[in-house]
Amino acid sequence: MALKMVKGSIDRMFDKNLQDLVRGIRNHKEDEAKYISQCIDEIKQELKQDNIAVKANAVCKLTYLQMLGYDISWAAFNIIEVMSASKFTFKRIGYLAASQSFHEGTDVIMLTTNQIRKDLSSPSQYDTGVALTGLSCFVTPDLARDLANDIMTLMSHTKPYIRKKAVLIMYKVFLKYPESLRPAFPRLKEKLEDPDPGVQSAAVNVICELARRNPKNYLSLAPLFFKLMTSSTNNWVLIKIIKLFGALTPLEPRLGKKLIEPLTNLIHSTSAMSLLYECVNTVIAVLISLSSGMPNHSASIQLCVQKLRILIEDSDQNLKYLGLLAMSKILKTHPKSVQSHKDLILQCLDDKDESIRLRALDLLYGMVSKKNLMEIVKKLMTHVDKAEGTTYRDELLTKIIDICSQSNYQYITNFEWYISILVELTRLEGTRHGHLIAAQMLDVAIRVKAIRKFAVSQMSALLDSAHLLASSTQRNGICEVLYAAAWICGEFSEHLQEPHHTLEAMLRPKVTTLPGHIQAVYVQNVVKLYANILQQKEQAGEAEGAQAATQLMVDRLPQFVQSADLEVQERASCILQLVKHIQKLQAKDVPVAEEVSALFAGELNPVAPKAQKKVPVPEGLDLDAWINEPLSDSESEDERPRAVFHEEEQRRPKHRPSEADEEELARRREARKQEQANNPFYIKSSPSPQKRYQDTPGVEHIPVVQIDLSVPLKVPGLPMSDQYVKLEEERRHRQKLEKDKRRKKRKEKKGRRRHSSLPTESDEDIAPAQRVDIVTEEMPENALPSDEDDKDPNDPYRALDIDLDKPLADSEKLPVQKHRNAETSKSPEKDVPVVEKKSKKPKKKEKKHKEKERNQEKREKKKAEDLDFWLSTTPPPAPVPAPAPSTEELSVNAITTLKDECEDAKTEAQDEEGNAEGQDQDKKSPKQKKKKHKKEKEERTKGKKKSKKQRLGGEEAAGEPVQNGAPEEEPLPVRA
């Protein structure tokens, strides 16, 4: 035995430790993989030995290798062995390895339950601590269930070090074992008022996370948090609390009213940027929840926007980014106050940092109005030209399209301008968003009827120009635009100026280099165009022209028939035969145009993307029921099933053999009509009138001004959107003049009330150039308005949506370990008193629980009223200390918290003999004790100095070597 021990320690001397491994890897740069596999073999040997020190060393090395990306799951059992070592130095290595590599799928994890339980109840706080830390990384539902009660007990541990850890682990336990939330919640709530600030902060953290997912259950805690917010000076905690309020206010607008004042105070006073940012965020959330009825509503918004402007103007890029981020939140509800900072945001588009530019783009999206859309897009277009790198350029492109198309093209007053912007965008090289532009072109051409003529002329120019064909190799490239162009020219061919010319352009040999799906559209739309030409020629009596068109088709279509793409080939050969037939008829002088164009009669209307999903199930239709009764059932003739489908299906087999008489036919027709009326899938012949777009406010009443274009619509070459900007300006000017005239007349009648009608141009004043007859997308009748498509049923946080105010039932209690397990009873004498203490505790707790329950039931009823009362008292119960800790106060408080720390440290020191920490702290404590007795004034002066020091610390550049400031100060996220 002794020999073995000696042998073990000798072995250990020759083993590599972690440092040797790291050095070795650095020395074997060429054959690193080989060296590591050699090391792993050594480690495997080491793990086979009995000596725990050797094993721990091996596991330590494995942890390093795991970080480098090597799988160490094979050593899971050895890790558990090291975890159960009695010596803390080894134990923590085991727990570290476990926390890095274990997860829910690790099967040996169930072996750890008893070991962890033993460690949790260990007399050494560091054993308990390391077990808790490890547990937070690999807790499974089973572990959570088995250990929930132990961890809950630790939440009331005497040492704050353990308490705060236990509180935080509970969050993971709740997630894995939701049943534990209700029994543990009262204690968690207690911890919000724990004397130790660390524990308090831990509890705030946990409740914040819980409340973020299911805020309504935590509304009753609002008064408590409010108290914490006005009394706490720890910025980390304040940030969390303020964040929590941000989640709560949407549910209770009255809470928001109460918050505004303390929050604005904080905004004014704090020097910590992180806190300022958080306050602004929450004020924004509050203002969003308060729809109206706030007296100094606009004052707070102004304050926020001002502060954000300072952030954005700061030279620190981080602040700039955050400022823009917060600004976008204000934008959603108060676009006006952000719009006044347009200059600043446009300036950010020139920033060197791409993420800042992208944020600024997001903001622009919400800032547009009818008035400034053209200007903003023009600015963006210049950026598109300048932009380096396709990703940013693509982002710009999508943003331009987003901005213009938002809320049903609400801000576009001139669609000619928009089409020309789209056409200009087609000149972008290397973009991957060709399909986006194409989709826009199609959408606008289909939905804005007035623009079709212009769109067609532009599209035919696109078809004619060669540059798009050149880029045809790239998938999703700009050639996608041709898809739209071809379709628009075909579908609305009646608007074409020179149809024959376009027809030729579409039949060019080079078209065959395009991707298959685009060619298919070409082929199909060539026929539409052809049908249109035939009709025109026949009406004009030019038989020769018609025949020439036919000949062109016959000549050129074979190139598509040879296509490798199935779709193109099939369509082309089909159409070729059709055209040949027409040719024969034409030779006999038979008029064919009428019949050919009948092929494409009728109009295609857009269908909303979710239309299919929204179709309501007709009353009486049971989709799960049998359509035909199973055969064994006897059929009775008189049976009249309610469902329409039933009727149809049952009748058919019966009547088919016999010829239906006149009466039967009439009945069937009736039935069919009824079915059609009930059938949402049936496409009716004409769209019902109420589907027309009617939402644009006041569009109908605005007199439509016909624009008198001085320039011909068809611009040779590619159009320039700038022209339309100028035209639009002129048009608006004219409109304004007219209005002013009218106004003057009115004024003369009314008398002198000038101030009320200053000639300010607001959004509503601008009438769109085209009659914005935007066809809405079709939806089935009685579509369900609900929009529940986005909810995820697998959200793990749903399980935590539990009413916490209900009294606890006995069945809900956490499973308590009934009998001590073998391992604890075997533990050395030193443990015994502690174990007894622990085993008594739960009993006491239970008693307490029952008492509490009784009290709680009484309290519950009151609670709801209490919250109401608290919220309805509008002037906040004047928080005794000034709600906003100024820099001075901050540091004073830092000192007072320090005192707490020292006392803490002292008690801890008493608990542990020969504790280094205690000695360390004692050296400093006399100084602080003196301070305690000094007058507050002196503390303040001291505090001022301190605050300066802190500020210095905050200014340290990131790259510089770190200087150690006063070691005792509570580091706050202060940025001066």
Next chain:
Amino acid sequence: MIKFFLMVNKQGQTRLSKYYEHVDINKRTLLETEVIKSCLSRSNEQCSFIEYKDFKLIYRQYAALFIVVGVNDTENEMAIYEFIHNFVEVLDEYFSQVSELDIMFNLDKVHIILDEMVLNGCIVETNRARILAPLLILDKMSES
């Protein structure tokens, strides 16, 4: 909530990694390479926040070492930014003039420090003395 905490050097070698939600070992290496790539591609003039998939990355560079923290959308970016510096200050106090080698050779100790500061994805402790207390005791224990 903090989702992961990384220390990666300019060559893309991971020096410390800690995940607060389980990520498969194969995906870890991939994630780490992508993260460091996006950090390296940025200049000093750019802000320290990167939007990456569902995460927001907050990073700081100390000499050749990047510290990158991945958080979800509920975290205050600025606070995390300060927290990284706080962490480095603690390392600096313990190792006195911390270097990359210190971190490599004492990986387990750096983990202890980090575990004292962040637990379960939440910042628990920012006071230097209290963070280092357990570690100092440990050092005493192993000396004796």
